[in-house]
Amino acid sequence: MVPRHSRKQIVPGFGVTLSVTLFYVSIMLLLPLAALLARASELSFAQIVPIVTSERVLAACKLSLGAAALAAGVNAILGTVLAWVLTRYDFIGRRWLDALIDLPMALPTAVAGIALSALYGDRGWIGAWTSHFGISIAYTRLGIFVALLYVGLPFLVRTLQPVLAEAERTQEEAALTLGASPWQNFRYVVLPQIMPAILTGAAMAFARGVGEYGSVIFIAGNIPKVSEIAPLLIVTKLEQYDYAAATVIAVFLLSLSLVLLLIMQKLQMQSQRYRLKEVQP
Amino acid sequence: MFPTRRLAVLALGLILGSPLAPAKTLLNASYDPTRELYRDINKEFLSDWKQKTGESLEIEQSHGGSGKQARAIIDGLEADVATLALAYDIDVLADKGLLSPNWQERLPNKGAPYTSTIVFLVRKGNPKGIKDWNDLIKADVGVVTPNPKTGGGARWNYLAAWGYALKQKGGNELKAKAFVQELYKHVKVLDSGARGATTSFAERGVGDVLLTWENEAFLALNELGADRFEIVVPSVSILAEPVVAVVDRVATKHGTQKQAEAYLSYLYTEKAQDIIARHGFRPRSPKVAQAYAERFKKVSLFTIDELFGGWRAAQKKHFDEGGLFDQIYGASS
Amino acid sequence: MTELASSPSIPRPASLTWNLAKPLRANLGRYILLAIAISYGVLILGLPLAVVLLEAFKKGLGSYREALLARDALGAMSLSLLVAFLVVPLNTVFGLAAAWLLGKFRFRGRNLLITLIDLPLAVSPVVAGLMFVLLYGAQSPLGPWLAAHDLKIIFALPGIWLSSLFVTLPYVARELLPLLESQGTELEEAAALLGASGWQNFWHISLPRMKWALLHGIILCNARVLGEFGAVSVVSGHIRGKTNTLPLHIEILYNEYQFTAAFAAASVLAFLALITLVFKRVAQKHHTQAASLSA
């Protein structure tokens, strides 16, 4: 079956790729999604409300959202610095640091959780040092925050690197010749143009943080209403054979992530609006 | 560098499902603390079964939180036998029609070939001087116990504490709730399962006392170093009865009903009871119990039926949504 | 969500002497930035890796080797590799098709499709596992039919395959999309005008230009499949030696107090990822150098 070459696209492959993508997305993605939604919709609205508004669920969701937002915020700042250094400077060990960025992708989240709790526990390298000042990190909300920093960092750095690498150098040179200090050059010329990419990376880190399970449960105290995160709540409900509650919370978390993705989508569009390619000779 | 031949066999076995697997296999879905126990039991049973029937059987093990395993079986994990932490988790399987509701009558001691109890594990030298349950709520004591919502052992811990408070002079529901509430205020970490709690206490140095199965305490001593911890047996505790049952629907489907029943009854034999005692579980057989008398200290034990009217009642009253545990945590934080 | 936008073939960045013309004070700013970046990177990412490696080799090389060659460990590794073998190629083909479609064409519903493809990145792995339990579990509508035909999906390889596939679905697509979008369509149009068929166009013009992003996407997808814990633990029956992937095996080791063995197995995954990534950078560097020499 030769795909009909629609007139307007002389670039090939529209038909083929469209059918492959739609088939794959519907089987591998929409079907499981539908199962989740179907199971959740078996509950009447009256049944859903008490689940979602129960104190424990709200506390868990607030915790998951708050910690993920905070971690995404910190990563937005320090991630940008890391991305800037990785694209703009050449220093020994740059390649290793760059490879390290992908570590959270490779290491199973559970292992990261164990390593982080060993690190930040009261007898860990850092934990011992901080408990010296009376601050204990592991098994508190701070521990969750640290785990989400670990999980979220790659998203910022990897989103920013291509944008920084491809940003027009001549604009920065123009700013410098006009007398801007490096900070002013970053603040007024570079930052406004990479802001959409930062926000996109931060939103991804946030979305990933909200859903993170493996690395967090090992370092969080998991005390209901104190340090019990939403994904753990889903698992707990599941193990109490309370499928309804588990699916409802899952759908709630899922719709939240979807909203996030749409916001990010708009950011991406917005960034294309004024960042036009300079006319190449 | 991975043995490709092995990979192929594994893939084949998995994809084609068990019927084509050469020998019949039994899948034993069990809870966390029995990993070491069933490793030894299975070896003995298989050789014993080979002598008796000449059939070379295979047993696969699956371990996890008691509730989690029960859910997995409900969701389709084809376990021929379930050896879980508490009767409630098997009742739930019965509710789903996986086995007959009167499963407890089909094996001696209501399907509990071994028992245990809840004890304390403290740091060597017992720095905080913890002797009994009431010491747990002293100001500077940090308690570690798994989450009763997910862990089987955790629920025995909770009920043991509740039972202790009830059995004190003038003890009543209100006092018991206050005591348990105070106890959980001291809890710093709620791991999902017994093993997680032990690791938090032993490996990561959280808290001062760990509430755990007696058998787990023994295991912790010889695995993590008897020089670092010691066991404190409280004045009164609960008779923890982990239970075993054949999952009829799966066994009949696999045609392993006979082997499954033999496997579980084997647990009651002298040989098995001895292995059970060696792994720190309290044996049912008086003779073996006699032999390990000095290991299992005398402690007055109450049963769940006596104080809580059985597992279904206890689960409903304490652990279900909005139950006493939720209220305790509602008020405490 | 443009997660994991391609980590580019990093062009040779301006060397540190970019603006030495300025007095020391400005360079100080540069070194402070460098210090902040490196210390943050090491603190957040380096130390956990160090802990893993330290614990893995704590009892010396002998026990490290022994841990890796234990029967269950090998079984877990083989299963993980088998799952990766069944997932990565599929996600790669899908990634290529999706990125080509979304990068080269504009059509109604394109944005919705992009958002959908991003979704697995935002969905908690636990929810991903739950979805498949609800879809193929015994209690699901399909349950009885599957049981009747003795088709085991969850608590067996298919379930693990499906959930791993779901979680890593976007990785290749995410890596290629920004690149294809920025590359525009001039070259492909030119090739098409010269009479190149769809496949020739793709094979000779487009593929060579996205080679590195594709390789990076595959590496990440592979690393993620091997490292997936949350989703797989929900659908795997934790049957020893049968449905335990490496991460699950690590959890078992950890729960059996064999901490060194657990970290040893974990270090394998960490090494695998870091080495493939550095290898890619090195190969890329030679490639770009070779290209610039011949240009």
Added chain:
Amino acid sequence: MKLHLHQIEKSFGSSSVLKGITASIDQGSFITLLGASGCGKTTLLRILAGLETPDRGTISFDGQDASQLSLQERRVGFVFQHYALFPHLTVFENIVFGLKVRATREQISRAAMNTRVKELLELVHLQNFADRYPHQLSGGQKQRVALARALAIHPRVLLLDEPFGALDTEVRHKLREELKTLQKTLGITCILVTHDQDEALALSDRILLLREGRIEQIGKPEDLYLNPASSFVMNYFGRTNELSAEELGFSLPGPILVRAEDISIDPALSSAALARLHRVSPRGSTVHLELAIESPQGERTLHAEIPRERWAKHPVELGALVSWRINAYKNFHESSVEPSSL
């Protein structure tokens, strides 16, 4: 503002781009750095701007060593070939940028900045484009904004890197005039990099012709044109023929270089040297002829350029025989030969 360069050397990796440049540029003059691509002219400009640092050699602004000056203290205006306008800022914000970043240090009031920008917008005829975004402007308009932006900080010297390279010819000529008049009215020193000799001849007070990192010649446009220091310089301006001394009956060593416009043709006289008209191509004010001549070394083509009016007066058909003679020539092997008035 006196700008002095002394022995500037610069190399990138193994290739040395500037091999010792010494020159001094006085206040208010319009200098062009002319040369083929790769001769180091842009690098030299960037070194002047402080965007690159020389490996060796010094630059001084009014006697002050530039390497001590921060980019801000240098106060240099720089116009890029591709404008380098800030796409996320309006025309107004682009132009005011240089003032805004130094406002705090040099106490420039908001009002002063506004008037300065308005002034500049008038100067470049973009009064009512203040709040447009760069992507809404034409190439010419963009370059004017870049020019205004560079001038905003009252720069001591204005550096332009092939500013008109990306523009079409008609806009290019218009902007050249504007730049020339602007430079004269403001009396600001300008240094412009170009590879287009017409542009250099039209704009410069003095031309600095570069070849492979060295200065080939510095001088007024007419000097370089009329008395080039070397065959390279002569070749660079206009089309030049290379003839051997024997062909012309001279007793000079080395080749004789004759500019196309120094060759004139007459109706075929038996005594004069003969050539066959091979091709005619009119080029605006002049007509370009290609003549085929016999010489001891075989068939050779000669390029001649004659004013359009003379060609109109006595045209020659293709293929006809004509006699030709040279009115001026150059020979670079003795130092003092005068253009012989043959």
